[in-house]
Amino acid sequence: MPKRSTPGQPPDAPAVPVPVPVAAPAAAEPPVATITPGYWDEACRHLSKRDRVMKKLIPKFGEARLQSRGDAFTTLARSIVGQQISVKAAQSVWDRFAAAVGGPSSRLAPADVLALDTPTLRGAGLSARKAEYLGDLARHFESGAVHVPQWQQMDDEAIIEELVAIRGIGRWTAEMFLIFHLMRPNVLPLDDLGLIKGISLGYFSGEPVSRAEAREVGEAWAPYRSVATWYIWRSLDPLPVDY
Structure with missing residues (x-):
């Protein structure tokens, strides 16, 4: 039995692929600008002088910095x-x-x-x-x-x-x-479990730490408690968190 041909196409002609519309790729979002706080280097010097744990911890993370992005x-x-x-x-x-x-x-x-x-x-x-x-x-x-x-x-x-x-x-x-986001330099988030765990490991040999004890440790970090908190978080997880 002869092969059925497509109208306008001779028998036994090779099949002609039918073009399939392809959706255009979605436009990539422009990169979001990041901002690093201007006080960071001064904060690191201050903390390294005031706190023995920070003196050892800060150099481990090189040029890593807190960054703010978005609105x-x-x-x-x-x-x-x-x-x-x-x-x-x-x-x-x-x-x-x-x-x-x-x-x-x-x-x-x-x-x-x-x-x-x-x-x-x-x-x-x-x-x-x-x-x-x-x-x-x-x-x-x-x-x-x-x-x-x-x-x-x-x-x-x-x-x-x-x-x-x-x-x-x-x-x-x-x-x-x-x-x-606002990159305030002196925030001590005592409700943060990571901060409490990091203080326990770094300052109390892993023993349980009360809020009062954590607050006392944080007093030595002022006026850069946000920066010290960031490094405590890094001691638990080297990858920075973005918000």
Whole structure:
């Protein structure tokens, strides 16, 4: 039986591949600028003179520095998305959430978050509670309830007071924001388990440490307690954390 030919093509002609439309690759986001605090080198010299553990610890990490990236709203939104789930799961949910919002994931707009309904947020992998938290965060920023332009002139406790008024943000999250986004030099996050563990290993031979004992160790680090905390974290995990 003769082979059936395609109209307009002779029998036994080699098959002609049909072009398949290929979606254009998504445009890569521009790199996010990072900022390193100007006080870092002075802080390292100060801590090395004042503290025997810091004197040994700081040189181990060479030129590594604390870096800040992104904007305030996006940084806090990421902290809410990542609560109580693994780093890998948090990144997956964040990518889906940012895609739903639209625009670069490094800089989301509060108004765009408020424009999303709950089913859309849930579809991105967010729990009902986290969806509520993100809405409350967006409303605080959109309404001006948080005084972002004044933060550089406000003290740490005043900023913490503003942030903990937002649902889903506690003192620990506010302190991480002070360290990693505003790069405040003298924050001692006593609710941070990594800090307590690092102080236990570095200063108390692994014995349990009370908050009062950790606070006493931290007093010697002033006015650069954020920097010392960063190095304590590095002593437990050499890879820096980005927020």
